Amino acid sequence: MHQFNEHHPELKGVSAFYHTEIFPLLAARDGSRREAVRKTQLYGGAIAALAVIIIVVLAIMNVHFFIPILMGAGAGIAGVYHWQTRKIKALTKDNIVGGICRYIGWRFSAEVSDIPQLTLWSHLGLLPGGFVTGDKNAGSRASFEDEMQGEAHGAQFRSLEVHLERRGKNSYNTVMRGQMMTITFPRKFLGKTVVLRDKGFLQRKTRGDMKRVGLVDPVFERIFEAYSTDQVEARYLLTPDFMQKLVDLERSVNGSQIRFGFMQGQLLIVVETPNRYEAGSMFEPLTKPEPTQKILDEIGAVYDVIDAVLKPKPYPSNANT
Structure with missing residues (x-):
């Protein structure tokens, strides 16, 4: 069990609370995280491959339009990453921040x-x-x-x-x-x-x-x-x-x-x-x-x-x- 730095009386016992209340929720969703990463790599790889093909074709045609294509591919991969992970990130934030706030009597x-x-x-x-x-x-x-x-x-x-x-x-x-x-x-x-x-x-x-x-x-x-x-x-x-x-x-x-x-x-x-x-x-x-x-x-x-x-x-x- 990981021991957090519980540097205030109000935080005493939060390590045990984390491992009984927060950790199981995070562990249960880690499979969804891995699947989101797999899809990001799959779709991101397809976008990168398409960008390379377009660049090669343009190079053969002696058309120098490489930078906008690379920027567009980068934006596309970033968009895929955001779309695949947005729900997992939101739930993780609520589990961690919301869980700790509940422990000390706050709200998030x-x-x-x-x-x-x-x-x-x-x-x-x-x-x-x-x-x-x-x-x-x-x-x-x-x-x-x-x-x-x-x-x-x-x-x-x-x-x-x-x-x-x-x-x-x-x-x-x-x-x-x-x-x-x-x-x-x-x-x-x-x-x-x-x-x-x-x-x-x-x-x-x-x-x-x-x-x-x-x-x-x-x-x-x-x-x-x-x-x-x-x-x-x-x-x-x-x-x-x-x-x-x-x-x-x-x-x-x-x-x-x-x-x-x-x-x-x-x-x-x-x-x-x-x-x-x-x-x-x-x-x-x-x-x-x-x-x-x-x-x-x-x-x-x-x-x-x-x-x-x-x-x-x-x-x-x-x-x-």
Whole structure:
């Protein structure tokens, strides 16, 4: 039996749960995975052979049209792979992510139940500007999937995957893909605090009604720039321990460019990531432990962030410096 890294009390026993509840479902579907791979290789081989025949015929006719044919063959093989494996990937994602969420009392759904209002997120600088939820005439569009939510140490956690696109000349172009996370705490914050990526000499002294906040640790000062309407509360929240937990969270989801903001009773987090929670290559067994461990690491990192906010710490006395 594989022993996962159960690095939080809430995750204790998840290894046994995996092998009794999740592993059998994955093992039962591994035959379908192998059959999908076999069909992909069969149909993909036929597409590749047809492409070679066409190229040879064109070469004999002294017609140089090779690259478009190779690109078309590649797209065709990729399409066959997607078509043959899509259902297996969806079920595998639900078995692994949904199973772990059930174990800790959370919920997971591939579809998002409540679309977030992007205006606030953009106003805080967490998302590119110009994205308005549901506005089809804005020249941009947003899609959401893979919603995870539940209670963690008295706070409410919600995460969903977002894909932002802006209309180009002939098509929509991806502006950002990543995770939007909302942590709602049992108490409200006194002010508004936003932490963005450092822009070097382009940093502002103010951002709207917020003033620049200096971070205690020089390492994080070089990575981030912080602004707040309440300097004392910002220094209370943005401790080196908390900042490290955010960096750890970014690493746990294989992400980049994490930024976040405290407002009223919520911590809003955005981290740019590739498409998350996917089953991975269908050329490997569904029962491989790595995807499950990645989910456990992410959940553990979320608990760390929440604990870093709730953990009592000395309140700064230098309110106006």
